Amino acid sequence: MKKQLETHRNIKDDLFYWLKEYISSKVLTSKIDDGYKGEINRSIRSQAVKDAKHIKELMLITIDFRNRGQSDLRNSTLPNKYFYDYIVGSKNLKSIKDIDTTVRDKYFSLNPKNHAKSTQNLHMVAVNSFFKYIEENNTDDFRFNLGRKRGGQKTVSPIVASGEKKSAYLNTYDLRYFLKQLELFSFKMKNTSKPKLMTKILIFGGLRGTELLKIRRGDISLVDNLGSVTKSKSKALKGKFFRIYVQGKGNKERVVYIAAKHIKEDYDNYLKDSEECINNLFFCTEGNKKYSINALYQQCNRLLSKLGMTEQGQKGSQILRHSYAAYLALKNVDLADISTLLGHASQDVTELYIHISKEDLRDVDDIWKDI
Known part of the structure; x- marks a missing residue:
């Protein structure tokens, strides 16, 4: 069921709400590790994510789930938690609608966690996936269009722009x-x-x-x-x-x-x-x-x-x-x-x-x- 984009009317709470919804969806669909099949109630776990009161509690819940049968959750939770921290700490952003390609690219250009380029690439995929989820599930039909200019043209990755190859291959x-x-x-x-x-x-x-x-x-x-x-x-x-x-x-x-x-x-x-x-x-x-x-x-x-x-x-x-x-x-x-x-x-x-x-x-x- 689609939800209103800005229920809380402030960027911190709205982004936290959507992060819980996104991670909750991942809990329902992510791979179950060997040895845990039949032992995990996805619905209960999904609701636990939605019930989290703050970002620290949300991360503790997901860490517990990762350690008990859903290790793949790491790929979607950590990158978006880091991006959430950056957005919430930015004084210039007042609304979730202020998040666009420029904001995303500035974050990855700054590389606040000093990640390797390969890690940054994977994190950008996770962040793009999160905002794609919001686009597909908000009643306002709002689009962030991350990775594209206003005219719709695709932008150059800020990670590629560093001058380093994304991946090595043999010519x-x-x-x-x-x-x-x-x-x-x-x-x-x-x-x-x-x-x-x-x-x-x-x-x-x-x-x-x-x-x-x-x-x-x-x-x-x-x-x-x-x-x-x-x-x-x-x-x-x-x-x-x-x-x-x-x-x-x-x-x-x-x-x-x-x-x-x-x-x-x-x-x-x-x-x-x-x-x-x-x-x-x-x-x-x-x-x-x-x-x-x-x-x-x-x-x-x-x-x-x-x-x-x-x-x-x-x-x-x-x-x-x-x-x-x-x-x-x-x-x-x-x-x-x-x-x-x-x-x-x-x-x-x-x-x-x-x-x-x-x-x-x-x-x-x-x-x-x-x-």
């Missing part, structure tokens, strides 16, 4: 070089096809590291001549492809397709020289144990570091995933399709992945065909 030539060197790299493990196959799936499939390690034997198969794989494209996929069922964040499933020519040789060699893994996983250690995510990060970092391609503060698997997203964007793939292929819940998150340097915004041949 066309680096990627070709990386794949060539991958074939020559001296791996210590017996089955050298395994690390090569893992790395190529990350590159050509755009998977998260955690998603790669969850793949089971039955999740990957070779298929022929597929129909359309995206809603907005009618073009069918011709030839042989590996189809991979991926379990993403929040247990959301999606399907990834990789041209057979990119991974078939390593796939066949890996299966020929490997034994079945624990819990029917597709990848495991040589001791038949589950791969740790840190081990995968280290493996990717070693490869990139050896070639001088690491980016400070980013994990190797993230760089490969960002490269995948960047080249989809260079090929003019719709943002909605890229978001689906990456398994993102929001296109706002996808935009953080495809901040491409001007030197790479040029006509290129089909990158996957050229490599």
Whole structure:
């Protein structure tokens, strides 16, 4: 049910009211952690959020919920609590209607909590989501239009304007070089096809590291001549492809397709020289144990570091995933399709992945065909 935008007629109380409504909605929909399913009454928790009398009580309630089965609440509560503190402490803002793109951008430019740029990007997504919620649920039909000018044009992110890249990725030539060197790299493990196959799936499939390690034997198969794989494209996929069922964040499933020519040789060699893994996983250690995510990060970092391609503060698997997203964007793939292929819940998150340097915004041949 929609509510009046300014029930209290002062910015502190109105913003606090909407923050409770927003977090309450997240309590009703956020993922329940393993081990807590069936133990959490979402309705009771949601009401407890709405009953909070002040911001400190609200944060104590959400911290308790995060510690007892809803850890994902952190992503929506903390960023907006910090922004709330900034707004309430600003003497120039009298009404919630005074909050606009300029106010938001000033906050993120100041960076009062001295967050890393990657953290700021995620926090801005959370703040945008909060005000989008208010837009969709107020009877006044008031719009903040965060991220847009008065004329409707999209603004440049204040975080990008700092001169730092949002995300590191390999350009066309680096990627070709990386794949060539991958074939020559001296791996210590017996089955050298395994690390090569893992790395190529990350590159050509755009998977998260955690998603790669969850793949089971039955999740990957070779298929022929597929129909359309995206809603907005009618073009069918011709030839042989590996189809991979991926379990993403929040247990959301999606399907990834990789041209057979990119991974078939390593796939066949890996299966020929490997034994079945624990819990029917597709990848495991040589001791038949589950791969740790840190081990995968280290493996990717070693490869990139050896070639001088690491980016400070980013994990190797993230760089490969960002490269995948960047080249989809260079090929003019719709943002909605890229978001689906990456398994993102929001296109706002996808935009953080495809901040491409001007030197790479040029006509290129089909990158996957050229490599």
